[in-house]
Amino acid sequence: MAWNEPGKGGNPWNSGGGKQGPPDLDKVARDLQRKLSGVFGGKGRGTGSGGGGGRAAGAGLGLVAAAGVVLWLLSGFYQVDEAERGVVLQFGAYHKTTLPGLHWHIPYPIQRVETVNVAQVDSFTHSTRMLTADENIVSVDLRVQFRRTDAQAFLFNVRDPEQTLGEVTETAIREVVGKSLLDFVLTEGRAEVAVQAREIIQSTLDSYGTGIEVTSVNLEDANFPSQVEAAVQDAIKAREDRDRLALEAEAYANDVVPRARGGAARLMESAEAYRAQVIAEAEGETDRFLALLAEYTRAPQVTRQRLYFETMEQVLGNASKILVDAPGSGTLMYLPIEELLKRSGGASTRLADPADQGQASQPRQTERAAPPTTDLRSRGTR
Numbered sequence: 001m002a003w004n005e006p007g008k009g010g011n012p013w014n015s016g017g018g019k020q021g022p023p024d025l026d027k028v029a030r031d032l033q034r035k036l037s038g039v040f041g042g043k044g045r046g047t048g049s050g051g052g053g054g055r056a057a058g059a060g061l062g063l064v065a066a067a068g069v070v071l072w073l074l075s076g077f078y079q080v081d082e083a084e085r086g087v088v089l090q091f092g093a094y095h096k097t098t099l100p101g102l103h104w105h106i107p108y109p110i111q112r113v114e115t116v117n118v119a120q121v122d123s124f125t126h127s128t129r130m131l132t133a134d135e136n137i138v139s140v141d142l143r144v145q146f147r148r149t150d151a152q153a154f155l156f157n158v159r160d161p162e163q164t165l166g167e168v169t170e171t172a173i174r175e176v177v178g179k180s181l182l183d184f185v186l187t188e189g190r191a192e193v194a195v196q197a198r199e200i201i202q203s204t205l206d207s208y209g210t211g212i213e214v215t216s217v218n219l220e221d222a223n224f225p226s227q228v229e230a231a232v233q234d235a236i237k238a239r240e241d242r243d244r245l246a247l248e249a250e251a252y253a254n255d256v257v258p259r260a261r262g263g264a265a266r267l268m269e270s271a272e273a274y275r276a277q278v279i280a281e282a283e284g285e286t287d288r289f290l291a292l293l294a295e296y297t298r299a300p301q302v303t304r305q306r307l308y309f310e311t312m313e314q315v316l317g318n319a320s321k322i323l324v325d326a327p328g329s330g331t332l333m334y335l336p337i338e339e340l341l342k343r344s345g346g347a348s349t350r351l352a353d354p355a356d357q358g359q360a361s362q363p364r365q366t367e368r369a370a371p372p373t374t375d376l377r378s379r380g381t382r
Contacts, residue, residue: 090106114155120147126141134182136228140173141222151211172197194218
């Protein structure tokens with residue numbers, strides 16, 4: 001059944017079931033004006049005053065709208081402090097960066113401003129445990145100081161720059177300590193560990209474009225956990241013993257090796273000297289033999305006799321006993337030259353000439369002395 005069927009009161013514009021038809025728009029407008037005029041102080045009585053009340057309501061609405069616009073525009077003014085930078089966002093995207101001072105931007109929701117303090121230095125402490133290069137556990141407390149240098153990069157490049165800084169710090173200190181020995185981290189290497197960690201942190205933050213500058217990294221504490229203290233002490237003692245034994249071995253090597261090298265050099269020099277001596281003697285013997293050969297070629301008989309006398313002189317010169325076979329005596333005379341020298345107190349002993357005495361067994365002293373080293377060569381050539 002339709003709503004406008006005759007005899008039915010289903011007209012939605014006339015709930016009272018009266019005359020059918022569309023709603024009276026003028027009546028709706030007048031009712032709305034009457035309500036607004038009542039709000040802003042208008043009377044709204046009678047048709048004659050309806051035009052004036054409508055104009056008053058319109059003027060009031062204009063004033064309200066104008067005041068709202070003015071207030072909305074005034075809300076665009078903002079102040080940037082000396083240590084801050086203002087980042088203007090337009091519909092959520094970066095628009096520009098403003099310096100310290102009073103500025104204006106298109107009010108919300110078109111633009112909004114976020115300020116970033118680029119002079120303030122913040123810090124945090126990071127504690128962690130890790131393994132060193134010699135497989136020891138060490139606990140490290142690290143204090144990191146930083147400041148925000150690029151407001152735009154700080155707000156837009158990374159979702160949470162400060163959380164990223166903490167994670168990068170964890171990675172950097174693990175890398176540095178993981179490549180160092182426990183003794184180095186606990187003693188003289190503290191400053192170097194902090195410097196290396198800062199370099200790694202800063203380079204990583206720059207690659208991410210976080211807009212953060214790390215001003216300092218301090219290694220406040222580095223120690224091994226109390227649960228492994230006894231084991232670490234044993235390891236340190238064993239390492240010290242190893243170093244001590246290594247130093248002793250090195251000292252022993254420094255003492256033995258130079259002496260061995262000196263002995264080897266001395267033997268080499270002695271061998272070279274002996275070689276030179278042997279070569280020189282051989283060359284001298286060769287030259288003497290060649291000279292003797294030339295003499296023998298010119299006078300064989302004389303040279304042969306002289307060689308015989310020289311040989312006998314060398315043989316008998318070192319002998320302490322001499323046996324003389326006197327011709328025609330039939331006896332062999334024995335001359336104890338050593339005993340005679342001892343009896344005479346080292347003086348030269350005069351020997352008897354077997355040709356001048358009658359008995360071969362009783363030699364007598366003559367005026368001509370026969371020393372143990374008689375020059376037979378001169379007597380043979382005479």
